[in-house]
Amino acid sequence: MDDNWGAFGDDDQPDPLADPLDALLADVAINVQLPPGLHKVAQDRYAAVRDHIGRRGSPLEGQVVQFYPQGSMAIDATISTRGTDEEYDLDVVAELDLRRNLPAAAVLDGLLNALEDYPVRRVTRQTRCVTLTYSDGMHIDVTPSRRVGVREFESVIFHAPPDEPAARHREVPMNAFGFAQWYRSRAPFEQSFSRSYSHRLNDALSARLTDEPIVHEVLPQAPVELKSATTVALQLVKRFRNIWSAEREERYPPSVMLSCHAGQAAMRGARLSDMLIREARWTARAIREAAASRGMLDVRNPVMRDDCFTDRWPENQRQQMDFAAALEDFANGLELLKQRKFGVQFEDMQPWLKRYFGDRVVGRSVKLFVARNGTAMRSSSQGYTRRGGLVIPAAPAVIGARPASASVVAARPHTNMGDRRR
Amino acid sequence: MRGPLTIVEQIEAMAATWPSFRLVYHQAEQAIWHGELCPLFQPFMVEVRYRAPLVVEALNVRSIQPQVSVLSPQLRPRRHDAEGKLPHVYYVGDGPLDVILCMFDPDSNEWSTSSSLAETTIPWAANWLASYEGWRTTGEWTGGGRHLDVTQLEGAPR
Numbered sequence: 001m002d003d004n005w006g007a008f009g010d011d012d013q014p015d016p017l018a019d020p021l022d023a024l025l026a027d028v029a030i031n032v033q034l035p036p037g038l039h040k041v042a043q044d045r046y047a048a049v050r051d052h053i054g055r056r057g058s059p060l061e062g063q064v065v066q067f068y069p070q071g072s073m074a075i076d077a078t079i080s081t082r083g084t085d086e087e088y089d090l091d092v093v094a095e096l097d098l099r100r101n102l103p104a105a106a107v108l109d110g111l112l113n114a115l116e117d118y119p120v121r122r123v124t125r126q127t128r129c130v131t132l133t134y135s136d137g138m139h140i141d142v143t144p145s146r147r148v149g150v151r152e153f154e155s156v157i158f159h160a161p162p163d164e165p166a167a168r169h170r171e172v173p174m175n176a177f178g179f180a181q182w183y184r185s186r187a188p189f190e191q192s193f194s195r196s197y198s199h200r201l202n203d204a205l206s207a208r209l210t211d212e213p214i215v216h217e218v219l220p221q222a223p224v225e226l227k228s229a230t231t232v233a234l235q236l237v238k239r240f241r242n243i244w245s246a247e248r249e250e251r252y253p254p255s256v257m258l259s260c261h262a263g264q265a266a267m268r269g270a271r272l273s274d275m276l277i278r279e280a281r282w283t284a285r286a287i288r289e290a291a292a293s294r295g296m297l298d299v300r301n302p303v304m305r306d307d308c309f310t311d312r313w314p315e316n317q318r319q320q321m322d323f324a325a326a327l328e329d330f331a332n333g334l335e336l337l338k339q340r341k342f343g344v345q346f347e348d349m350q351p352w353l354k355r356y357f358g359d360r361v362v363g364r365s366v367k368l369f370v371a372r373n374g375t376a377m378r379s380s381s382q383g384y385t386r387r388g389g390l391v392i393p394a395a396p397a398v399i400g401a402r403p404a405s406a407s408v409v410a411a412r413p414h415t416n417m418g419d420r421r422r
Numbered sequence: 423m424r425g426p427l428t429i430v431e432q433i434e435a436m437a438a439t440w441p442s443f444r445l446v447y448h449q450a451e452q453a454i455w456h457g458e459l460c461p462l463f464q465p466f467m468v469e470v471r472y473r474a475p476l477v478v479e480a481l482n483v484r485s486i487q488p489q490v491s492v493l494s495p496q497l498r499p500r501r502h503d504a505e506g507k508l509p510h511v512y513y514v515g516d517g518p519l520d521v522i523l524c525m526f527d528p529d530s531n532e533w534s535t536s537s538s539l540a541e542t543t544i545p546w547a548a549n550w551l552a553s554y555e556g557w558r559t560t561g562e563w564t565g566g567g568r569h570l571d572v573t574q575l576e577g578a579p580r
Contacts, residue, residue: 020462020463021463337463340460340463340464340465341465343464343495344463344464345463345464345495345555345558346462346463346464346555346556346558346559347498347555347558347559349463349559350559366559366560367560367562370556370559370560370562370564371562371564373462373552373553373556373564373565374553374556374562374564374565374566375564377549377552377553377564377565377566378564378565378566382549384545384548386440386441386442387442387458387459387460388440388457388458388459388460388461388544388545388547388548388551389460389461389462389548390461390462390548390549390552408439408440409439409540409541409544409545410541411545412532412541412542412545412546413532414525414526414527414532414533414542414546414549415526415527415530415532415566415567415568416509416510416524416525416526416549416550416553416563416565416566416567416568417510417524417525417526417527417528417567417568417569417570418506418509418510418511418512418523418524418567418569418570419506419511419512419513419524419569419570421506421507421508421513
């Protein structure tokens with residue numbers, strides 16, 4: 001059954017998140033994404049790290065050419081870390097003015113030296129980056145690079161596992177900046193989606209401020225999220241990947257590969273649930289196609305073919321096939337929920353959602369969703385579809401929502417009464 | 423002040439506003455409709471029974487009010503819940519699920535015999551069902567309302 005949920009919204013424009021399933025998925029995404037406050041914190045930390053690396057007396061004094069976010073931060077798709085709900089991994093590229101043929105380990109060790117005394121909880125040398133661990137749980141991976149290409153931002157990064165001989169260390173082609181530009185051109189923000197998503201985000205933030213989802217406060221400065229359904233769906237796919245991977249003791253499917261598939265699958269104006277199903281199936285199909293010829297998934301940077309996003313995952317057939325099967329189960333379940341004809345009640349959906357997105361996040365999202373519905377009904381700001389579907393304004397408590405104008409009938413106040421038998 | 427709507431007027435308004443509701447019985451001033459409402463995730467088949475009063479009748483709103491029951495799926499009670507095992511219903515039979523939804527305060531002006539069922543009863547039933555789904559999922563009834571001891575109310579559905 002597909003009701004005409006999207007027909008009503010503020011200013012008579014369709015609300016892309018009017019369908020309850022899309023609204024609930026948006027609430028889940030809001031609960032896993034980097035909160036707007038931490039976004040600013042991350043930007044300030046980037047700047048401070050950049051200044052520290054290039055400071056007077058640093059081993060890398062005067063060698064920082066460029067410093068830019070990469071990965072999820074560059075495309076605004078950051079979510080909490082695998083296995084946690086409050087920690088965030090952020091990536092930044094430190095393009096350095098380095099001579100050619102410098103050993104990969106020397107570059108990474110040099111960066112480690114430049115950051116050794118940085119005032120964070122821990123500074124850790126990794127295979128390709130140096131990780132700064134902050135006391136609030138934020139991690140910033142600083143990846144050193146050297147410009148190589150004629151085209152803008154074509155670079156190499158350095159692969160040097162500390163426990164491997166230098167002979168196996170190498171340079172790896174990379175153009176993270178170009179990829180982010182490509183992604184944004186494929187999945188530009190959508191105005192009506194961004195507006196609806198921002199209203200919901202502000203509603204969620206105001207509920208958190210009071211620690212009580214039913215009582216809301218107007219935020220002094222309401223953040224605006226410039227989003228597309230493609231990017232929010234990507235955040236949900238990544239969350240699914242995190243939960244799925246949490247019980248496995250192995251490398252997990254790379255975010256950049258999922259981002260690339262999301263960019264390829266992007267479809268302007270698609271509903272969030274449709275986009276989520278599409279992205280999950282896109283990756284599953286790519287894996288099945290590779291496996292059909294006994295190959296491994298091979299995803300390349302669309303702006304730099306030598307930049308391979310799948311050079312460390314999948315490691316074997318079993319790994320990629322397990323992930324494909326999980327993605328298909330996930331997409332199949334979502335399609336069942338969308339159809340609304342198999343007697344799946346909201347309370348039955350909750351365990352399913354928790355399995356794929358995590359207990360705490362789903363519990364919080366469901367509570368917020370139910371509270372928002374209640375606020376709308378108590379203030380008569382909801383509308384109705386022809387099949388009796390409730391159309392709930394994005395943030396009935398925060399933005400002073402007015403009744404949905406194209407509703408089949410106008411909402412009227414009423415008082416649920418009745419007996420209370422235990 | 424507008425007088426009571428006749429059953430024909432109610433039937434016409436229902437057909438115009440909620441075409442998916444089927445009139446399954448119509449005799450004299452009585453009518454019964456069956457229709458599906460899907461306020462959030464679960465489609466519910468509901469029954470609406472109503473007898474329009476004659477102009478000369480002065481009936482208590484409690485006894486004349488439209489009766490809405492859920493035909494399928496069965497409502498799921500929860501014992502020992504602070505809101506009651508099924509919040510905001512009237513018990514009308516011997517079975518634990520013989521209930522009709524209670525969606526307005528009969529002592530207020532929220533509903534009268536001049537109210538259109540299409541504009542009150544059906545959207546209120548959708549609200550009730552959305553609140554019910556939320557209550558079953560989170561344990562909280564967020565749709566508002568208050569409880570009364572109906573055994574003390576003369577003319578209430580029993």
